[in-house]
Amino acid sequence: MSMIIERLTVIGVGLIGGSFARALREAGAVGTIVGVDTDRDNLNQALSLGVVDEITPDVARGVRDAQVVFVSVPVCSIPMVVREIAPFLPPGCIVSDGGSVKSAIVRECEALMPPGCTFVGGHPIAGTEHSGAAAAFAALFTGKRCILTPTPATDAGAYDTMARLWRSAGANVCSMEPGHHDRIFAEISHLPHVVAYALVHAVGTADVEGENVLSYSAGGFRDFTRIASSDPVMWRDITLMNRAALLTSIDGFSASLAELRRRIDCSDPAALAEFFTIAKQFRDGIL
Numbered sequence: 055m056s057m058i059i060e061r062l063t064v065i066g067v068g069l070i071g072g073s074f075a076r077a078l079r080e081a082g083a084v085g086t087i088v089g090v091d092t093d094r095d096n097l098n099q100a101l102s103l104g105v106v107d108e109i110t111p112d113v114a115r116g117v118r119d120a121q122v123v124f125v126s127v128p129v130c131s132i133p134m135v136v137r138e139i140a141p142f143l144p145p146g147c148i149v150s151d152g153g154s155v156k157s158a159i160v161r162e163c164e165a166l167m168p169p170g171c172t173f174v175g176g177h178p179i180a181g182t183e184h185s186g187a188a189a190a191f192a193a194l195f196t197g198k199r200c201i202l203t204p205t206p207a208t209d210a211g212a213y214d215t216m217a218r219l220w221r222s223a224g225a226n227v228c229s230m231e232p233g234h235h236d237r238i239f240a241e242i243s244h245l246p247h248v249v250a251y252a253l254v255h256a257v258g259t260a261d262v263e264g265e266n267v268l269s270y271s272a273g274g275f276r277d278f279t280r281i282a283s284s285d286p287v288m289w290r291d292i293t294l295m296n297r298a299a300l301l302t303s304i305d306g307f308s309a310s311l312a313e314l315r316r317r318i319d320c321s322d323p324a325a326l327a328e329f330f331t332i333a334k335q336f337r338d339g340i341l
C-alpha cells in the first residue's frame with residue numbers, strides 16, 4: 055500500500071481514533087501520526103504503545119502541518135473541538151470525524167471550516183464495549199462498513215482522500231445523507247444500546263425475595279447485554295444528539311413489547327409462536 059498522506063492528527067486517541075491510527079500505520083498509508091487527548095494518562099499510553107508517533111495536549115500545536123485531522127471524541131464534544139482547532143488549521147487541511155451521529159455534527163462543523171479547508175463527516179460501523187488507546191487494534195475496521203456523509207459543500211478531493219484512508223484501514227466505504235444516517239442508526243445501533251442499558255438496570259434493581267438476581271446470569275443475559283458495558287459518556291452524548299430519531303425508535307420498540315406482552319397475557323400459543331418465528335427469521339437472516 056502506498057502512502058496517502060504524510061501527516062495525520064488524531065484528536066481523541068481512544069478505541070476508534072487509536073484503531074484508525076493503528077490500521078493506517080499497518081497499511082503504510084500515513085507518515086507521522088500526532089495524538090491529542092485531554093486525558094494525559096491515555097495520551098502517554100498511546101505513545102508508549104506505539105499507536106501514535108508524537109503527542110501533545112495542545113490542539114493548536116497538534117494540528118500544525120496536518121493534512122488530515124480526525125476527531126474521535128464523544129459526539130457532543132466534536133463541534134467544540136472543531137471550533138477550537140479551526141483558527142489553527144493549515145491551508146487545504148481536511149477535518150473528519152468518527153462520531154456515531156451525523157446531522158448536527160456535519161451542519162455545525164461545515165460552518166466552522168475556514169476557507170480552503172473541508173469537513174467530511176464519517177462513521178465507522180465497528181466497535182467494542184471497551185474504551186481508550188489500550189483497547190485500540192488495527193483489524194477493528196477490516197471488512198466493516200464506514201459511512202461517509204458528504205453534502206453539496208463537500209470538496210470531492212477531500213471526500214476521495216477520506217475514502218482512500220478508510221479503504222486502506224480495511225473498511226468498505228459508502229456514502230449517505232446525514233439525516234438518513236441518523237434515522238437508520240437510531241434503530242439498528244442506538245435503540246439496542248438503550249434497551250440493553252434499560253434491561254440491565256431493571257434486572258440489576260429487581261428484588262426477588264432479597265436474592266442477587268444478577269449472580270444467576272448465564273449465556274443469554276450476557277450475550278444480550280455486552281453492549282451495556284460501553285462507555286456511559288459516549289452513550290449519554292449519542293442519545294442527547296440523536297434524541298428525536300431515538301425517541302421515535304423507542305416508541306416503535308415500546309409498541310412491539312406491548313404487543314408481545316398482550317400475547318403473553320392472553321396465553322395465546324399460536325400468536326406467541328408467530329411473533330417469535332417472525333423475529334427469528336429476521337435474526338437468522340443477518341447471520
Ligand SMILES: NC(=O)c1ccc[n+]([C@@H]2O[C@H](COP(=O)([O-])OP(=O)(O)OC[C@H]3O[C@@H](n4cnc5c(N)ncnc54)[C@H](O)[C@@H]3O)[C@@H](O)[C@H]2O)c1
Pocket residue numbers: 065066067068069070071090091092093096126127128129131135152153154155177178179180181182183184185186187285288292
Ligand atoms: N466505541 C464504539 O463502538 C464506536 C463505534 C463507532 C463510532 N464511535 C464514535 O467514536 C467516537 C469515539 O469513541 P471511542 O469509543 O473511541 O471513545 P474512547 O473513550 O475510547 O475515546 C475517546 C477519547 O477522546 C478523549 N477526549 C474526550 N474529550 C476530548 C476533548 N474535548 N479533546 C480531546 N480529547 C478528548 C478521551 O480522553 C478519550 O481518550 C465517539 O464519537 C463515538 O460515538 C464509537
Ligand SMILES: O=C(O)C(=O)C[C@]1(C(=O)O)C=C[C@@H](O)C=C1
Pocket residue numbers: 153154178179180181182183242243244281284
Ligand atoms: O460492538 C459494539 O460494541 C458496538 O456497540 C458497536 C456499534 C454498534 O454496533 O452499535 C456501536 C456504536 C457505533 O457507532 C457503531 C458500532
